[in-house]
Amino acid sequence: MRWSFPSFDRRQRSGLALAAPTAVFLVIFFVVPAAVLLVYSFWISRSFQITPTLTLSNYLRALGNAGMWLSMWNGVWIGAWTAVFSVALSFPVAWYIAYRTRSNAILYAVLLSWFSSYLVRIYAWRTILGTSGLINSTLMQLGMIDQPLSFLIFSRTAVIVTLVHLFVPFTLLLLLSALRNVRTDYLEAARDLGASWRQSFLRVVVPMAYKGIVGSFMFTFILAAGDFISPQLLGGREGVTTGLLISNQFRQTGNWSFGAALAFILLGVFLFAYFLVAQSMRLGRLSPGLRFHPTLPTQEKA
Amino acid sequence: MVLRTYVWLYLLFLFGPLAVITLFAFHSSPALSFPFEGFSLKWFRAILDDPQFLAALKNSTIVAVAASVLTGILGTLAALALPRLPKRSLATFNMLTFAPIALPGLFLGIALLALFERLGIYRSLWTVTIAHTLFTLPFFIETVRSRVAYFDASLEEAARDLGATPVQTFRLVTLPILFPTLMGGMLLSFALSFDEVVITVFVVGEKNTLPFYILSMMRRTVNPTINAASVLAMGLSLASLLLGGLFFLMQRRRAQARRAENE
Numbered sequence: 001m002r003w004s005f006p007s008f009d010r011r012q013r014s015g016l017a018l019a020a021p022t023a024v025f026l027v028i029f030f031v032v033p034a035a036v037l038l039v040y041s042f043w044i045s046r047s048f049q050i051t052p053t054l055t056l057s058n059y060l061r062a063l064g065n066a067g068m069w070l071s072m073w074n075g076v077w078i079g080a081w082t083a084v085f086s087v088a089l090s091f092p093v094a095w096y097i098a099y100r101t102r103s104n105a106i107l108y109a110v111l112l113s114w115f116s117s118y119l120v121r122i123y124a125w126r127t128i129l130g131t132s133g134l135i136n137s138t139l140m141q142l143g144m145i146d147q148p149l150s151f152l153i154f155s156r157t158a159v160i161v162t163l164v165h166l167f168v169p170f171t172l173l174l175l176l177s178a179l180r181n182v183r184t185d186y187l188e189a190a191r192d193l194g195a196s197w198r199q200s201f202l203r204v205v206v207p208m209a210y211k212g213i214v215g216s217f218m219f220t221f222i223l224a225a226g227d228f229i230s231p232q233l234l235g236g237r238e239g240v241t242t243g244l245l246i247s248n249q250f251r252q253t254g255n256w257s258f259g260a261a262l263a264f265i266l267l268g269v270f271l272f273a274y275f276l277v278a279q280s281m282r283l284g285r286l287s288p289g290l291r292f293h294p295t296l297p298t299q300e301k302a
Numbered sequence: 303m304v305l306r307t308y309v310w311l312y313l314l315f316l317f318g319p320l321a322v323i324t325l326f327a328f329h330s331s332p333a334l335s336f337p338f339e340g341f342s343l344k345w346f347r348a349i350l351d352d353p354q355f356l357a358a359l360k361n362s363t364i365v366a367v368a369a370s371v372l373t374g375i376l377g378t379l380a381a382l383a384l385p386r387l388p389k390r391s392l393a394t395f396n397m398l399t400f401a402p403i404a405l406p407g408l409f410l411g412i413a414l415l416a417l418f419e420r421l422g423i424y425r426s427l428w429t430v431t432i433a434h435t436l437f438t439l440p441f442f443i444e445t446v447r448s449r450v451a452y453f454d455a456s457l458e459e460a461a462r463d464l465g466a467t468p469v470q471t472f473r474l475v476t477l478p479i480l481f482p483t484l485m486g487g488m489l490l491s492f493a494l495s496f497d498e499v500v501i502t503v504f505v506v507g508e509k510n511t512l513p514f515y516i517l518s519m520m521r522r523t524v525n526p527t528i529n530a531a532s533v534l535a536m537g538l539s540l541a542s543l544l545l546g547g548l549f550f551l552m553q554r555r556r557a558q559a560r561r562a563e564n565e
Contacts (some may be wrong), residue, residue, distance in 0.1 A: 008388055015386025020397055022439065024379040026398050029436050033413035036420055083353050091313050096305050106309060108547070113316040115490075115543050117497050117511050120532040123520055126318035129328070130524070132321065137335035167320065168312075214306075219404070226406025229500060233520065243408050250504060252411050260416070263409060 041260035048254035058261035063097065068242070068262070072269060075241035078156055079225025082163040086152040087173040088219045089164070094175035099184060107176070114169035120302075122230055125162040129234070154236025161236055163224045170223075171216045178212015179205075214277060222270050242266050320536070327529035334524065345530035358515035362496055365427055369434035370491040375493075376435070378484055381450045382476065385442075399446060402537060403440040407500030410436060413502040413554035425507035434498055434503045438491035445490060449483040449553075482553030489546030493539045 008016065024295060044051045062068050097107055128134045129152040136148040171182055184206055190200035206213065228243035235241070242262055249259030326334050330342035349355050374492040380399065385393060414433050418425060457479070463488050499513035504542060506514055520526050 011386050012388045015383045015388070016391060018379045018383035019387060019391070020487075022383075022443075023395065023398060024374045025376055025439070026402070026436070029414065030398075030402050033417035034409075036344075037413045040416055042426070076349070089312065089315075092305060093309050096309050100305065106313070109313055110316065112540065112543065113320070115493050115497070116320055116540060117513070117532065117536045119499050119516055119520070120323060120536050121319060123516075123528060123532060124323045126520075126524070128319060128322060130334075133334065134335055155495070158429065165315065169316065180306070181472060206464055222404070223406055226408050227500070229405055229517070239500045245410060246412065246502075256412075256416065259412060263412060 006211065015124075036263065040257050041264050043257050045255050045257040048256070050256060053217070058258045059265070061258065062261050062265055068245070071196070071240050071245050072244045072266070074156060074239060074273075075225045075243055075266070078159050078163065078231070078239070078241060079221045081160050082167060082224035083171075083217045083221035085160070085164045086224075087175065087217050090168055090172035090175050090216075094172055094179050096181040098182075099297055106157045110169045110172055114173070118166065119229070121166055122162055124234055125158065125165065126153065126234060130156050147208050153234060154238065156235065156239045158234040158236075159230050159239045162230045163227060166227075166230070167220045167224055174212055174216035175209075176217065178216070179211070180211035182208045197263045197272045210281065216280060218277060221273060225270070226266065306330060307323040324531050326526055326535050327533045329526055331528075332525050334529075345526040346534075349527050349530045349534070350544045352527075354510070355512075355515060358512045359512040360536075361427055361509045362512035362545070365431050365434060366495040367432045368427075369438055370488045372431065373438045373442045373486060373491040374488040377439055377446065378480075379451070380439075380443050381480070381484070382472075382475070384447060384450050384463045385453065385455060399412065399440050399443045401440075402436050406532045407437065407498075408513045409499040411534040413505030414501070418505065425505055427490045427507070427509050429505040429507065430497065430502055430511060433501045434495040437498060437501055439493045441494060442491050444479070444488040445487045446483050449480065453479065486546040486549040486553070489542045497535070 003056065040050065042054055042056070044053050044055055044057065067116045093106070093110075130136070131148045131150065131153060133153070135152060136145075186204055186208065187200055190204045195203065200270070204281075225241070226243045228241065228247045231239045231241045231244045232247075235244070243266070245258045246262045246266070249255050251261065325338070327341070327345055328341045329338065330340040330344070332340075344538055371388075384392070384394070410433065414429070414436070418429055423429060453476075457475055458471055461475045462468075466474065497513060499511075502511055503513050503517070510518075512531075516528065516531050516535065519531065
């Protein structure tokens with residue numbers, strides 16, 4: 001058997017040299033730490049002390065614990081609803097920016113809000129939804145309620161509202177770049193061939209923007225389900241998520257191995273969710289079949 | 303028309319809460335609720351007299367400058383590499399550079415914490431800087447990617463043919479063309495680092511960063527000094543962002559002017 005070494009020309013070699021520092025940085029501070037974490041998840045630890053004994057006990061303990069399942073369900077619930085609302089709320093705006101206006105003002109405004117402080121926006125919702133917050137105090141002054149509405153804050157709903165606010169600009173940007181690939185010619189062609197608005201939307205727009213729609217949904221889902229600061233500040237007892245449990249293991253309890261195992265279980269759940277979403281899009285015939293736009297890079301011969 | 307109204311409502315949803323926070327930073331009473339009793343700057347005075355706040359502000363600035371410079375250096379090299387890499391290596395490189403922001407910050411935070419602990423590295427502003435660079439570098443590369451894709455490689459080749467060394471080519475041809483994009487990317491990195499808290503909570507040492515300090519204020523109490531601190535933090539990070547946006551606009555103007563000249 002003969003091995004053939006890839007031979008690179010001068011330009012490609014300079015490319016590899018230029019990429020090297022970033023690649024090394026990311027391997028040292030991203031790939032290696034992830035590997036350390038994976039190894040830790042099979043070791044034993046207690047109050048910040050780690051013993052290198054190979055064991056599955058962290059995973060078994062996590063999977064055998066009802067509280068863990070509940071927190072996982074909370075995280076998935078919060079992530080899924082955040083992603084649903086973010087995509088649904090942003091889609092019309094992305095549509096407007098892509099097809100109805102030539103000005104970039106709205107896009108810039110959305111970008112601006114995305115980069116306005118993460119923490120400040122969480123704090124803003126705490127001020128608005130809190131027990132003596134804006135909504136409650138206003139309603140009480142108007143005499144519409146006698147006692148503060150307690151469900152407004154420290155609930156999963158409060159976390160979802162906050163996360164939607166946090167992630168909606170991000171979802172919009174991803175949706176927008178997806179819609180920019182769907183040229184108006186295709187829509188007009190569909191209309192000319194007699195497609196109804198609904199048909200051209202489901203049979204043209206969604207399949208062509210498929211990657212962007214699934215991508216924006218999944219990214220929002222993952223980032224929202226993995227966020228732990230909003231559940232910590234707004235979730236109360238009802239809103240404890242796996243992300244929050246992981247952070248507690250690392251910052252307070254000090255059982256890092258257990259925390260690491262939880263993190264990898266959460267990662268598995270994310271991958272499973274991605275598989276589910278992609279499959280259901282395919283079953284719903286909303287994903288692109290081969291006959292759509294033959295210039296897509298995915299259809300190039302490998 | 304309906305759509306347009308909806309877009310306005312959407313923007314209201316985005317900016318309303320921020321407006322509320324800003325408004326109450328100027329409230330003369332400590333109450334964070336209506337009726338609004340009048341304007342006062344006392345919460346800003348209180349927060350600017352807080353030595354811990356000022357120290358955190360200074361630390362955050364140091365970290366954000368360091369992280370954006372480090373990001374700028376690594377990211378520029380990476381951006382130059384993109385059009386040159388062989389196809390297969392490019393696919394791997396793209397995955398590697400995007401992966402850190404495809405995961406929740408929580409994962410990066412705990413992984414880095416485990417690494418630093420393993421290597422016996424004390425947590426300090428250095429560890430925070432590394433963590434922030436890990437987070438800002440992917441954003442930087444994604445921002446400059448499209449600009450680099452349209453870069454006219456023949457300009458570099460011409461310089462080389464005329465006898466310029468690689469360093470000269472970079473300094474005299476490549477850098478001037480890409481400069482606004484790179485500057486914009488660095489200011490974006492500054493803003494992202496200045497605001498980062500999710501990864502920071504795991505790798506921060508004794509010296510606080512500003513968002514971390516605001517988070518600890520939020521745990522202790524709810525009063526308008528937090529609003530004042532928030533408004534200041536937000537203002538600084540937006541200012542660097544607007545500056546970055548200006549660079550992007552400048553670059554686009556220049557590109558358009560050049561195109562007009564060529565036609």
